[in-house]
Amino acid sequence: MASTKRSIISPVLLSGALILLMVALRAFYLSFTIDESITYTILQGNETQLTTANHHILNTFLMRISSAIFGEGEFALRLPNVLLCAVYILFVFRILKNEKHEAAVLLGAFVLLWNPFLVDFFSLARGYGLSIGFMMGSLYFFLRTGMVKHTFKSYINDMTLCIVMAILAMFSNLSTINFFMTILFLCIAQYYWLTKNSEGINKKNHVQFSIIILLAIVPLILAIRRLLFLKELKQLYFGVDSFSDTLATLYINVLERFNNFYILTTVVCIILVLSVIIVVVKKRFDSPLFKLLLILGMLVIATIAQHILFDAKYPAERTAMYFVPVFGLIVYYLSSEFYLHFSSKVARISGTVIILAIMTIITLNFFKWADTGAQYTKVWKFDAHTSDVAATIESLTDKEKGEKVTLSNHWLFESTLNYYINSQSLHIETALHDPDSTTTFVYNFTDQFEFDTTQYEVIETYDDIGTSLYRKVLE
Secondary structure, eight states: OHHHHHHHHHHHHHHHHHHHHHHHHHHHHSOOOHHHHHHHHHHTTOGGGGGSTTOOHHHHHHHHHHHHHHOSSHHHHHHHHHHHHHHHHHHHHHHHTTOOOHHHHHHHHHHHHSOHHHHHHHTSSSHHHHHHHHHHHHHHHHHHTTTSOOOHHHHHHHHHHHHHHHHHHHHHOGGGHHHHHHHHHHHHHHHHHHHHHOSOOOHHHHHHHHHHHHHHHHHHHHHHHHHHHHHHTTOOOOOBSSHHHHHHHHHHHHSGGGOOHHHHHHHHHHHHHHHHHHHHHTTOTTSHHHHHHHHHHHHHHHHHHHHHHHOOOBOOGGGGTTHHHHHHHHHHHHHHHHHHHOOSHHHHHHHHHHHHHHHHHHHHHHHHHHHHTTTSOSTTGGGTTHHHHHHHHHHTSOTTTTOOBOEEEOHHHHHHHHHHHHHTTOSBOOOBSSOOTTSSEEEEEGGGOOSOGGGEEEEEEETTTTEEEEEEOOO
16 A cells, blocks of 8 residues: 555656756746846835836745845745745645545646646746745645544634635735635635534634634735725736636646647536536535535636626736636546546546546647747746846946946836846946937847947847847947
8 A cells, every 4th residue: 555655646746846846947047027127126125116016015025035145146036936836836745645546646746737837937036926836725725624524623723724825825916816715705604514513613613713714804905905006006907808818818828739719618618517517416515626616616706706896807827827726626636536436447447548638738738838938938938038138248348447338128128137237236237228229239129120230230139039139330
């Protein structure tokens, strides 16, 4: 039995180690991006950015601590997200470690770990990776209450940890507020169920529970006030116009190489219908699968309700990221329930074939992404070579004279170039946000360079993102 468990868990540990290594290497080598650089200006005293949606509260706080200890390099500023990747992997491991069926464990590891979308954001100094790491912790403690029989004390401990993790996820990225409200509501509902089915719960227990819930409402109020403040300043502009568009943005980020909206939507619907059938037919209302279906359903309802009631945009791409781990867990627990309830040889072989097909698609998708897209982050691909540009200009300056060269650029590159100029004390004046023919260097998209080409020489061209670095010809 012990050798069987080891054989099941070893691939999970290996997968987790490889993913964490990839995240760490990307955090070290990838060029900083525009949103990371804007957050960096907050650390430098730019209070204006505190009133924008770019300010992910917990992320900014952790970046400040990390920079104070380890400096202002890319890896130091991204370190909190790298650590939360380790936390995410830890909780995935804890969820999968007690599974008895190897195929289900492997599927869970592939679905939850081998995801380019998550790897991308765990590598960046943004709040999205933090929120997913904390969210997985919250889900673990919430789902665990259905895995073992609980006393009041053990339930309160798990519920408290679940809510704390959800609060941290919410302040890492406010778009996860729907997740926090869902968890809070379900914790209350589950406590009501516990009081009806357990003995020995007294008034003192009710008071203790009520205090925890009241304390949890305080950060929720603060988060809602923050969102209303951002809405008033017209900062909540990122999103799409329909829930189908939300799904489309998730498909293209999670399975870019196998992206077909209608096929993937059909697959998602089949998975959800099968999950509901198993829960209802087998009466698995105490199972993690049932809880996850409730969470997903409430997240969808809350998203649609926000759009109808407050005219809010539907989440897209990174702001809809919280759907990914929830659905991934549903896929895993569906496979676990399948092996638990269907023992015929034909059913098991069919299930294993389907699981192997899914794992093959995930693997091909991941390695195709790793081969072509691991050199940059997809959302901010245009910043793929900004660090190279800053280094190239610095290498061409005359440091002995102590003079600084001038640089102008497309506005998209301004924040990141200035991050490198300031954090590395380069011999470059603050970058200007529009191309200017009076500066020594110009960095722009190649097809948007409008100055007299006889007055400039091309220093570098980056064909993968369509940009070029120009230097003014000395007379």
